Structures are given as C-alpha cells and as structure tokens.
Amino acid sequence: MTTLTIDPGEFASFQPQLDRPLDAKVRELQHQGRLHHMIFGAQLTPEVLEKIRAIADIIRAMARQRKSNDRLRQLLPHKRAMLYFTQPSTRTFLSFTAACQILGVTCNEVRDPKSSSEVKRESRMDSIRMFSSYFDVIIMRSEIAKFAECCSYMMNDLERQEMRSVPVINAGSGSDEHPTQALLDMYTILRTFDFDQSDKAKSSRLTVLREKYPDLEPSPNNKTYLFCGDIHRGRTVRSLATVLAQYSGVKLLFASPDHETLRLDSDLRERLTDAGAEVREFNSLDEDYDGQSLISQVDCLYTTRIQREHNTSDDSDELESLDLSPFQLTPERVASMKEFAPIMHPFPRDSIVNELPVEVDADPRAMYFRQARNGMWARAALLVHLFDAVDSLYMARDEVGMR
Ligand code: NCD
Numbered sequence: 001m002t003t004l005t006i007d008p009g010e011f012a013s014f015q016p017q018l019d020r021p022l023d024a025k026v027r028e029l030q031h032q033g034r035l036h037h038m039i040f041g042a043q044l045t046p047e048v049l050e051k052i053r054a055i056a057d058i059i060r061a062m063a064r065q066r067k068s069n070d071r072l073r074q075l076l077p078h079k080r081a082m083l084y085f086t087q088p089s090t091r092t093f094l095s096f097t098a099a100c101q102i103l104g105v106t107c108n109e110v111r112d113p114k115s116s117s118e119v120k121r122e123s124r125m126d127s128i129r130m131f132s133s134y135f136d137v138i139i140m141r142s143e144i145a146k147f148a149e150c151c152s153y154m155m156n157d158l159e160r161q162e163m164r165s166v167p168v169i170n171a172g173s174g175s176d177e178h179p180t181q182a183l184l185d186m187y188t189i190l191r192t193f194d195f196d197q198s199d200k201a202k203s204s205r206l207t208v209l210r211e212k213y214p215d216l217e218p219s220p221n222n223k224t225y226l227f228c229g230d231i232h233r234g235r236t237v238r239s240l241a242t243v244l245a246q247y248s249g250v251k252l253l254f255a256s257p258d259h260e261t262l263r264l265d266s267d268l269r270e271r272l273t274d275a276g277a278e279v280r281e282f283n284s285l286d287e288d289y290d291g292q293s294l295i296s297q298v299d300c301l302y303t304t305r306i307q308r309e310h311n312t313s314d315d316s317d318e319l320e321s322l323d324l325s326p327f328q329l330t331p332e333r334v335a336s337m338k339e340f341a342p343i344m345h346p347f348p349r350d351s352i353v354n355e356l357p358v359e360v361d362a363d364p365r366a367m368y369f370r371q372a373r374n375g376m377w378a379r380a381a382l383l384v385h386l387f388d389a390v391d392s393l394y395m396a397r398d399e400v401g402m403r
Contacts, residue, residue, distance in 0.1 A: 010123055014150045022271075025149075028156060035386060037152035038169045041182040041239030046246060049186050055390060056187055056374075056381035058397055063102060063377075068400040075389055075396060077104035082135035084128070085111050085171065087143045091347060091372050092171050092180065096139050099380035103389075108135070125154060132158075132166045137386065145174030167386050175233040175310055181346050182239035183382060184375035186220075188367055189244075189300060191374075192342045194218050205364060209340045216340070222249035224297055228285065228327050229304035229355060231256045231264045236346040237304060238268055245275035253289065253298070255282040257322045261315050262306070284326035285333055296336045301343050303329055305350040324353055331359050342367040 011018075017025070022042055029037040035048060044052075062068035081100050085093050093109075100107040110116050110131075118127060128151045131138050140148050148170035159165035172178045195206045195218060217223075225244055227237050231254045244250055252272055256262045264281055272279050280289065287294050295301075311319050334343065345368040349356045360366055384393055397403065 010125065011146075011150050014153050017153045018146060018149065029152060034388060035382075037155065037167050038179055038183075038382060038386070039149050039152050040170075040177055041179045041242040044179065044183055044186060044243045049183075049190065049243075051390075052183065052378065052381045052385055053187055053190050055384050055393060056377040058393060058402075059102065059380050059384070060377045062397060062400070062402060065400075068397070068402060069102075071396045071400050072102055073104035075103045075392055076383065076387055077106075079103075079105045079136045079383075079387060080134065081105050081107040081137045081139055081383075082131040083107055083109040083111075083171075084131060084138060084140040084142075085109065086113050087141050087172065089141055089172070091375060092141060092178075095184075095372070095375040096171065096180075096379050098376045099383060102376070102380045103383055105383065125150070128154065128168075129158075132164055135166065137167045137169060137383070139169040139171050141171040141173075143174055145176035148173045169382070169386075172235060175235050175238075175307065177239050178235040178346075179239050180375075180379055180382065181236045182243045184371060184378040185236070185240045185302070185344060185346070186243055187378040188342070188344065188371045188374045189220055192300075192367065193220060193223070213340060220244060220247045220250070223247075223299040224251040224253065225300045225302065226253045226255060226294070226298040227302045227304070228255040228329075230262050230306045231304075232260070232262050233307040233310045234304045234346075237302070240302065241268065241272055241277075242275075245272045245277040248276070250276075251278045251280070253280050253282060253294070255285055255287075255294070255327060257324065257327070258283045259319065259322065261319060262322075285329075286326060293336060295333055296338070298337060299341050301329070301337065301341060303327075303343070303345050303356055305345075305348065305355055306353060308350075324355065327355060328353075329356050329360060331357070334360055334363060334365075337365065339365070341365055344368060344371055347372060 022040065026040060026043050029039055029043060035043055059072065062072050083093060083096055097107055116127060128138060132155065138151065142148065148168055152168045155165040155168055170177060170179055195210045227241060231237055241252055244252060254264045269279055282294055285295050289297055306324065343360065343363065343365045345356050347368055384390060
C-alpha cells in the first residue's frame with residue numbers, strides 16, 4: 001500500500017497555513033485558553049495534560065456507580081459527533097465511541113468513503129464541511145498526512161466568516177501524528193509515575209515500590225524513555241516523543257533497525273533536541289548505553305510494530321528481509337528491566353513478527369491493555385474539555401455526593 005499525500009489541487013489553498021512554524025499553528029488551534037481543534041501532540045503541554053488528567057480521573061470514578069454513571073450521560077446529550085474513519089481502526093474508533101456513550105454524546109460514522117458522496121466526486125473538504133452541518137465535532141482518521149490539519153484551518157476560516165464551524169480531532173493522520181494516542185499514553189504515564197494508589201488492585205505493589213525507590217520523582221520528569229520498532233513511520237512515536245520532550249531532564253532513546261525508512265528522522269530529532277531532551281539511537285535492545293545494558297536503564301519502554309502497510313514497491317523486499325529479532329521484547333529481555341518500568345505498546349501488535357510476545361502479558365509492568373482502557377477515559381475527558389463542560393462535570397460530581 002502506498003502512503004497518500006495531500007492532492008495539491010484539493011488542498012492548495014491551505015499551503016501557506018501548512019508552511020508556518022508549529023508554534024504559530026498551535027496558537028490558532030485554541031479557544032479562550034482551551035484546546036479547540038486537537039491536531040498535534042505539541043498542543044498537549046504539561047498544563048493541558050494535568051487538566052485533562054483531572055477530568056479523566058473524575059469521569060472514571062463516576063462511571064463506577066450506576067447513579068453517577070447515569071448523571072455522566074446527562075452531561076453532553078445535546079452534542080453529536082461524527083466519526084469519519086477511512087483508515088482501519090479498532091481501539092481509537094471504539095474508545096471514541098465508548099467515550100461519547102459515557103457522556104451522552106450521540107455519534108455516527110463514515111468508515112468507507114465508497115458509501116458516501118465521494119464516489120460522486122465530492123471533494124473531501126466538501127464532505128467535511130457537510131459533516132459540520134449535522135454534527136458538533138468531527139473525529140477523523142485518514143491515511144492522508146495533514147488532512148485533519150487542513151480541515152481545522154477550513155473550520156477556522158469558516159468561523160472568521162461567521163459561518164458554522166466545529167472542532168476537528170485528529171484520530172491519526174498518515175504517518176504524521178496521532179495526538180489522542182499521545183494523550184492516553186501520557187495519561188497512563190502520569191498515573192504510573194504518580195504511583196497512583198486509587199487502583200486497589202495495584203496498590204500493594206505500588207506501596208512496596210514507592211518505599212523501595214523514594215528518589216523516583218512522581219512525574220514524567222528526569223526519566224529515560226526507550227522507543228522501539230518503527231520510529232520513522234510510527235505516528236504514535238512522533239506525537240508521544242514530542243510531548244515527553246517538554247518535560248525536564250528527559251532522555252529519549254530510540255531502538256530501530258538501521259534503515260532510513262525506520263530510524264529516527266532528522267526533523268523529529270531536531271524538534272526533540274531543540275526542546276531540551278537528550279536523544280540517542282540504538283540498533284538493538286542488547287546494546288550498551290553509557291557502559292551498562294541499555295534495557296536495564298530504561299524507566300519506561302514504548303514498543304511498536306513495524307508499519308508494513310506503508311512499505312512501497314521500492315523498499316518492501318528490503319524491509320521484509322530485515323532481522324527484527326534484536327527488537328523483540330522477549331521474556332529474557334523483560335527480566336532485565338527495572339521492576340517499576342511500564343511496558344507500553346499502542347497496539348495492534350503484529351502476531352507474526354511478534355515484537356511483544358503474549359508471554360509478557362501477565363507481567364505487572366505490562367501496561368498495554370490498561371493503556372487501551374485509559375484511552376476511553378482520556379478521550380471522554382478531551383470531549384468534556386473541548387465542549388467547555390468542566391464546570392458541569394464538577395457540579396454533576398457534587399450532586400451525586402462524590403466530592
Ligand atoms: C496506532 C495507529 O493507528 O497509529 N494504533 C492505534 O491507534 N492504537 C498504532 C499502529 O497502528 O501501529
């Protein structure tokens with residue numbers, strides 16, 4: 001499968017906006033100090049993440065009891081969401097659907113553009129504008145990089161012309177960005193390094209760890225993160241690494257086959273080092289880092305699958321013949337990791353390549369199923385934030401006596 005790029009004809013009018021530096025773009029995606037469109041990982045500053053984390057924690061607590069759960073469903077029943085997912089998705093699609101259901105948001109979907117007027121040569125931008133006529137938020141996944149970004153600029157242009165405009169959420173754009181995955185990954189990281197005691201199942205283990213590692217800062221700061229697998233084409237890696245680089249004292253390590261299609265590209269490296277992160281690259285999980293075994297020094301491991309669907313006829317044979325065993329998270333490698341270091345994966349894992357064997361699933365550090373469930377809470381929290389319903393949420397919590 002080839003990766004589609006923006007058709008210059010269809011999106012040409014957005015080129016000047018696309019060409020601006022990231023800072024300038026991020027500024028115009030906010031509304032009165034809140035996120036409005038969710039397009040880039042860079043929008044998730046530590047302050048925004050703390051806000052969304054607090055909202056997500058309340059939602060998950062309220063969802064536990066029937067009475068408070070019913071009250072949550074009364075929060076946004078006047079809102080409708082369009083899920084426009086023209087690229088395969090299981091977790092992102094279903095967790096957004098579940099997030100809408102939790103908050104009483106009605107949702108509808110277009111997953112196959114062949115079932116829409118795109119077959120009658122309607123332009124994609126016209127389709128998006130039509131969705132905005134019927135829905136209050138457009139959540140979109142596309143294999144076209146920067147398509148969601150262009151849609152947010154179209155909505156801002158409409159708003160300037162005092163026409164109907166709705167927020168756009170990027171649920172994965174080509175190999176470019178996946179900011180809501182970074183949101184749920186950060187929610188998981190924040191909770192993990194907080195040694196959060198609210199989860200009864202985890203609390204005894206965490207109490208022990210807290211006593212054993214008193215110097216471990218309860219935040220993402222001053223930690224070593226290792227990303228492994230398809231670094232260049234993995235949009236989850238791009239978004240999450242960008243967010244982590246904003247924290248202080250962060251080391252970002254990348255382990256991938258030494259192939260230009262897979263290794264860290266110079267753009268991302270520059271973005272991360274400019275933000276102050278220490279960046280290092282490795283060609284195997286068994287390498288040493290500053291004189292000690294790499295894997296034993298990692299505070300958090302984020303492994304990913306090789307994105308084979310982006311192979312081209314030019315590089316496919318070469319990529320398929322690469323030896324991926326140095327990147328497989330075998331139980332032996334896991335055994336040499338720190339006992340508190342979370343093992344993360346955005347999923348899906350590749351059941352043939354087996355970069356993350358099922359034998360690891362029972363390890364208390366395996367975070368990936370929890371990550372997926374966290375996606376539902378984090379995405380519900382994002383909707384509450386975008387729709388400016390935080391005060392209503394606090395009121396609802398007080399009303400059901402959960403303060
Ligand atoms: C990721 C994606 O779509 O980029 N999946 C997801 O949303 N959890 C990762 C992947 O497909 O490898």
